[in-house]
Amino acid sequence: xxxxxxxxxxxxxxxxxxxxxxxxxxxxxxxxxxxxxxxxxxxxxxxxxxxxxxxxxxxxxxxxxxxxxxxxxxxxxxxxxxxxxxxxxxxxxxxxxxxxxxxxxxxxxxxxxxxxxxxxxxxxxxxxxxxxxxxxxxxxxxxxxxxxxxxxxxxxxxxxxxxxxxxxxxxxxxxxxxxxxxxxxxxxxxxxxxxxxxxxxxxxxxxxxxxxxxxxxxxxxxxxxxxxxxxxxxxxxxxxxxxxxxxxxxxxxxxxxxxxxxxxxxxxxxxxx
Numbered sequence: 001x002x003x004x005x006x007x008x009x010x011x012x013x014x015x016x017x018x019x020x021x022x023x024x025x026x027x028x029x030x031x032x033x034x035x036x037x038x039x040x041x042x043x044x045x046x047x048x049x050x051x052x053x054x055x056x057x058x059x060x061x062x063x064x065x066x067x068x069x070x071x072x073x074x075x076x077x078x079x080x081x082x083x084x085x086x087x088x089x090x091x092x093x094x095x096x097x098x099x100x101x102x103x104x105x106x107x108x109x110x111x112x113x114x115x116x117x118x119x120x121x122x123x124x125x126x127x128x129x130x131x132x133x134x135x136x137x138x139x140x141x142x143x144x145x146x147x148x149x150x151x152x153x154x155x156x157x158x159x160x161x162x163x164x165x166x167x168x169x170x171x172x173x174x175x176x177x178x179x180x181x182x183x184x185x186x187x188x189x190x191x192x193x194x195x196x197x198x199x200x201x202x203x204x205x206x207x208x209x210x211x212x213x214x215x216x217x218x219x220x221x222x223x224x225x226x227x228x229x230x231x232x233x234x235x236x237x238x239x240x241x242x243x244x245x246x247x248x249x250x251x252x253x254x255x256x257x258x259x260x261x262x263x264x265x266x267x268x269x270x271x272x273x
Contacts (some may be wrong), residue, residue, distance in 0.1 A: 028245060035238035042235055052239035062240055065225035068136075070247070072221060073204040076143035081197045083144070084151025089185060091152075092159040103156070109149045117146060118213035125214060134216025142214040143207065147200035154196035158189045198255060205248065 038047030056062045091099045109117060125138045132138060162185070170180040186193070208223035215224055222244055229237050 031238050031241050032245065034235065035242040037235060037238070040235060042238070052236045053243075055236040056239045056243065059236070061220070062225060062236070065220045065222050066240075066243065068139075068219060069205060069221040069223075072136075072140055072143055073201050075140055076147050076204045077197050077201040079144045080147035080151050080200045081193060084148045084196055084200075085155055085186070085189075085193055087148070088152045088155040088159055089181060091156065092162075092164075106149045106152050109146050110153065114207075114209035118142075118210040121145070121210065122213040134214065135219040138214045138216065139211055139219065139221070142210050143204045146207075146210060147203050150199045150203060151193075151196035154199060155189060155192045158192035159185075162188055194255065198252075201251070202248070205244075 034042065034045065035052055036048050036050065037045055037052070038049035039045070091102055094102075121138075121142050125132065125134055166188075167180045167184050170184045171177065175183065206223070207221075208227065211221050212224055212227070215221070220228075222240065226237055226240065229240075
């Protein structure tokens with residue numbers, strides 16, 4: 001009786017897992033399939049065609065939006081990762097009261113609804129319109145602002161588990177605080193830094209609400225470009241979305257395969273010695 005019950009639970013778990021995976025991945029599969037649709041339709045499949053990819057690659061606004069999105073995401077990720085990592089390391093060396101206070105403040109951009117953050121930044125940049133025009137710089141600053149807290153939240157747990165005496169021992173042996181940071185602390189938190197950078201890149205690449213409020217002068221990323229395209233039936237949306245999926249997949253593969261290749265090269269080097 002117990003065996004039948006266990007088998008039933010296992011079968012139910014597999015079915016439930018299959019339904020969850022289908023719920024998450026069928027829409028992505030649908031977009032990819034219909035990006036090769038030969039018909040001018042979002043629901044009716046009629047033959048195989050690359051016409052919508054041709055439309056995307058021959059459309060300056062779409063190609064510009066892809067370039068803008070990648071540029072903003074890369075620069076925002078780099079700056080947010082550096083700022084977030086340095087801030088997290090600094091907080092780990094602070095007193096409990098100051099650290100707790102800053103951590104609570106750091107959680108505000110994460111918990112705050114995107115539309116509130118977007119409107120706040122819109123008002124801020126409107127007040128600074130004499131010094132900065134809405135476009136590349138406003139979008140980049142906005143993305144750095146909301147990506148940095150995620151890096152801090154990702155790096156801080158790893159720093160809490162570290163032995164703080166290691167950095168002190170390094171300084172006792174002659175290292176400056178900066179040398180102790182990049183020779184002792186950073187090598188131990190590299191996985192958390194990479195995870196924070198991935199989250200920052202994804203958040204920046206995916207953002208629509210905040211980008212919509214801070215962009216201007218015709219400067220659009222993919223999300224705002226797609227929004228303008230949804231106002232009419234335009235199957236090239238599927239091709240553009242498929243390209244985004246491809247870019248994110250390639251980035252994830254490179255980041256996950258890079259440590260494996262590095263370890264393999266390291267092991268070969270050690271074996272040759």
